[in-house]
Amino acid sequence: MTAWGEFTAAFLVFFLSHALPVRPPLRPRLETVLGRRGFTIAYSALSLAVLAWLIGAAGRAPFVPLWNWAPWQAHVPLVVMALVCVIVALAIGRPNPFSFGGSNNAAFDPQRAGLVRLSRHPLLLALALWSLAHLVPNGDLAHVILFGCFAGFAVLGMRIIDRRKQRVMGAEWQRMRTALAAGPLPPRPHNLPGTLLRTGLGGLLYLLLLGLHPVLFGVSPLP
Structure with a gap:
């Protein structure tokens, strides 16, 4: 994957990881499995991990x-x-x-x-x-x-x-x-x-x- 390709992929994953889990009917299903607090913790951990990847990908993109x-x-x-x-x-x-x-x-x-x-x-x-x-x-x-x-x-x-x-x-x-x-x-x-x-x-x-x-x-x- 090229440096710009990684940056684009990280951006796409970042927005999908924020948009999809909180939309019905996916969020109620996840909260049923994880519990409301578990969902919040998992969602926050996923958001931080993808954010770290995105920032790192920006640093590796062509200057x-x-x-x-x-x-x-x-x-x-x-x-x-x-x-x-x-x-x-x-x-x-x-x-x-x-x-x-x-x-x-x-x-x-x-x-x-x-x-x-x-x-x-x-x-x-x-x-x-x-x-x-x-x-x-x-x-x-x-x-x-x-x-x-x-x-x-x-x-x-x-x-x-x-x-x-x-x-x-x-x-x-x-x-x-x-x-x-x-x-x-x-x-x-x-x-x-x-x-x-x-x-x-x-x-x-x-x-x-x-x-x-x-x-x-x-x-x-x-x-």
Whole structure:
């Protein structure tokens, strides 16, 4: 398989692995076999494995420069990824009826919306920031395609999920959105001790990614 062929195949597998398992009737069957939690773990592990392959394939693709690299560019993902890790830690498993990744959405309080007050789709926001930050120091064609597609997917995904949730929730979607917009700024956390703990975990995730980056992707993120 040629280098471009591997990159194309990795992209195709990545999108198929995200699209097929969550669509009916396949998801109910998988959840019956694996259980809901088992399905989530398996789906997440598959997503990470294919993502690692895709990023590696982009690195092995023919190098076609689109802009020159400069030392300052290496600092962009270093700074932005700290924010991304905190956003992910604050968003996963928190009530959020507007997007995916939430849990116990019935307990959502627009007056204590936390991060959702700033973005209805914090995980997609994290994906967009991750993509754009890595686009800066990776100005070759394969990585521009890779990170550009992820950024576009994140932005488009926000609009698609908004439309889907609005259709499913009906008038409740607009009522909750209005209540969310009228909430306090800065937003009140859902649970202050839990928020502080999650922020610390986000910092640990950031350090873990710094350490594992050379192992997983063959490149040190440090300047």
